[in-house]
Amino acid sequence: MIAIKNIKKGFGDRIVINDVDATFEPGKCNLIIGASGSGKTVLMKCMVGLLVPDSGDILYDGNEFISMNNEERKDIRKQIGMLFQGSALFDSLNVEKNVMFPLNMFTNDSHKKKLDRVNEVLERVQLKGANKKFPAELSGGMKKRVGIARAIVLNPKYLFCDEPNSGLDPQTSIVIDKLIQELTKEYKTTTIVNTHDMNSVMEIGDHIVYMHQGKKEWEGNNKEIIFSKNERLNEFIFASEFLRDAKDMRMLEETGKIPNERDMEEIVDKDAPPLIPPDQSK
Amino acid sequence: MDFLSKFGRYLLMIKGMFSKPENGKMYWKEFMHQCAEIGIGSLGIVVIISIFMGAVSALQTAYQLTTPIIPKETIAQIVRDTVILEFSPTLVCIVLAGVVGSKIASELGNMRVSEQIDALEIMGINTKTYLVLPKILASLVVIPMLVIISAVLGVWGGRLAGQFSGILSTTQYDRGLLENFMPYNVTFALIKAYTFAFLISSVSSFSGYYVEGGALEIGRASTKSVVASCILILFSDYLLAALLL
Numbered sequence: 001m002i003a004i005k006n007i008k009k010g011f012g013d014r015i016v017i018n019d020v021d022a023t024f025e026p027g028k029c030n031l032i033i034g035a036s037g038s039g040k041t042v043l044m045k046c047m048v049g050l051l052v053p054d055s056g057d058i059l060y061d062g063n064e065f066i067s068m069n070n071e072e073r074k075d076i077r078k079q080i081g082m083l084f085q086g087s088a089l090f091d092s093l094n095v096e097k098n099v100m101f102p103l104n105m106f107t108n109d110s111h112k113k114k115l116d117r118v119n120e121v122l123e124r125v126q127l128k129g130a131n132k133k134f135p136a137e138l139s140g141g142m143k144k145r146v147g148i149a150r151a152i153v154l155n156p157k158y159l160f161c162d163e164p165n166s167g168l169d170p171q172t173s174i175v176i177d178k179l180i181q182e183l184t185k186e187y188k189t190t191t192i193v194n195t196h197d198m199n200s201v202m203e204i205g206d207h208i209v210y211m212h213q214g215k216k217e218w219e220g221n222n223k224e225i226i227f228s229k230n231e232r233l234n235e236f237i238f239a240s241e242f243l244r245d246a247k248d249m250r251m252l253e254e255t256g257k258i259p260n261e262r263d264m265e266e267i268v269d270k271d272a273p274p275l276i277p278p279d280q281s282k
Numbered sequence: 283m284d285f286l287s288k289f290g291r292y293l294l295m296i297k298g299m300f301s302k303p304e305n306g307k308m309y310w311k312e313f314m315h316q317c318a319e320i321g322i323g324s325l326g327i328v329v330i331i332s333i334f335m336g337a338v339s340a341l342q343t344a345y346q347l348t349t350p351i352i353p354k355e356t357i358a359q360i361v362r363d364t365v366i367l368e369f370s371p372t373l374v375c376i377v378l379a380g381v382v383g384s385k386i387a388s389e390l391g392n393m394r395v396s397e398q399i400d401a402l403e404i405m406g407i408n409t410k411t412y413l414v415l416p417k418i419l420a421s422l423v424v425i426p427m428l429v430i431i432s433a434v435l436g437v438w439g440g441r442l443a444g445q446f447s448g449i450l451s452t453t454q455y456d457r458g459l460l461e462n463f464m465p466y467n468v469t470f471a472l473i474k475a476y477t478f479a480f481l482i483s484s485v486s487s488f489s490g491y492y493v494e495g496g497a498l499e500i501g502r503a504s505t506k507s508v509v510a511s512c513i514l515i516l517f518s519d520y521l522l523a524a525l526l527l
């Protein structure tokens with residue numbers, strides 16, 4: 001479990017994170033959501049120790065991370081896996097060597113054993129046979145999957161994913177989301193995902209923290225978020241017309257009425273072309 | 283103030299390099315990789331520059347020594363001493379500041395910008411020890427070797443130029459090389475080579491390691507590291523000459 005208490009972080013006069021508290025439980029996909037510039041990435045960087053918060057505490061299973069010495073921090077970091085926004089694969093190493101890197105650095109296993117583990121995680125992320133490819137030869141989605149494979153190769157207790165869907169098409173995004181969710185359940189990791197992708201929020205958001213201008217505005221899960229009374233959050237999630245309609249449909253399904261008094265005819269666009277062309281539907 | 287804060291950061295980077303490696307084998311591998319990158323990667327340019335440097339210096343010395351009172355062997359002596367004392371350590375290191383320095387700065391800068399350094403940090407690896415130290419150590423091993431190779435090739439280049447232009451025979455040249463030879467000159471050249479190797483590798487590592495921004499900043503850092511290394515090489519060249527000769 002990771003807990004953050006009263007985290008504050010600023011750069012010069014600008015306060016980026018302002019008094020944020022949250023608890024992230026193991027076996028759950030914990031999402032930090034918010035618009036660009038809301039402080040999600042800075043908060044995550046504070047949590048993994050890439051940035052030092054100005055005040056507040058970060059607790060890894062009850063152990064204060066900020067006050068730890070270098071050796072204690074290293075021990076915690078060995079239990080952290082992180083997927084970066086740009087995947088952060090080592091350009092000069094092929095997929096196999098990228099994934100094997102943490103094993104080479106931190107284990108004394110035989111090459112065969114390490115290779116078996118690499119193949120196991122590559123198979124897990126559906127990249128079997130891509131061992132000898134270099135990062136430059138991979139698509140965005142493949143790079144993310146190699147990043148995930150490298151992050152999980154040492155069986156981390158804590159998994160951090162910074163915008164795992166950025167730059168990916170919706171289908172690949174779903175694959176990545178599902179993969180993160182499955183790995184979280186399978187390895188019981190404490191997973192924290194930074195995202196502003198509403199598909200991810202609805203798909204995997206077991207626990208969601210909404211950030212606005214460096215402050216925590218709302219906390220809940222993907223079932224509650226759609227009924228949230230927080231105006232800023234509503235503005236954020238219903239920026240897409242599709243989600244507003246989805247909310248109405250859901251309300252209709254659950255309560256028998258639409259909250260904003262729009263009727264179904266308004267929701268379903270009559271002018272939209274039919275999914276199956278009339279001549280083929282016969 | 284900006285200079286002082288940068289200098290302080292540079293010293294902290296140097297201090298931060300000295301920590302226990304997580305896995306000695308991986309660090310050794312990285313050190314050997316850097317030796318090959320810096321050494322073999324720069325060998326071609328060093329060979330070409332050195333031969334021509336020696337050849338041109340022989341021809342120009344002969345051009346200036348017009349009086350018949352001075353024996354032809356003096357040309358070989360002048361070529362030998364200028365190549366060993368100045369051309370090989372300083373000129374070659376200035377070229378290496380461009381070749382090796384820009385490579386180190388852009389490699390580290392790219393790793394910083396693409397979050398590869400952050401990825402290593404999160405794995406629990408001291409990136410200063412893993413990324414910067416092997417580059418500095420490899421430079422300290424390889425650059426003095428390149429300087430020695432350069433000195434040998436420079437002197438040989440002078441011999442070739444003398445022979446082909448008919449200025450002096452190879453026997454005269456070889457006799458001149460052995461006259462008034464001071465072994466201390468080689469020691470001085472090596473002291474310079476070690477100093478310049480440390481300056482090139484540490485300054486360019488510093489420029490690349492702390493890059494902020496994107497591709498444009500990587501280019502700027504690379505250029506800055508070359509300019510700073512060259513200025514520091516020339517400044518320390520003067521200082522060493524004043525102190526040690």
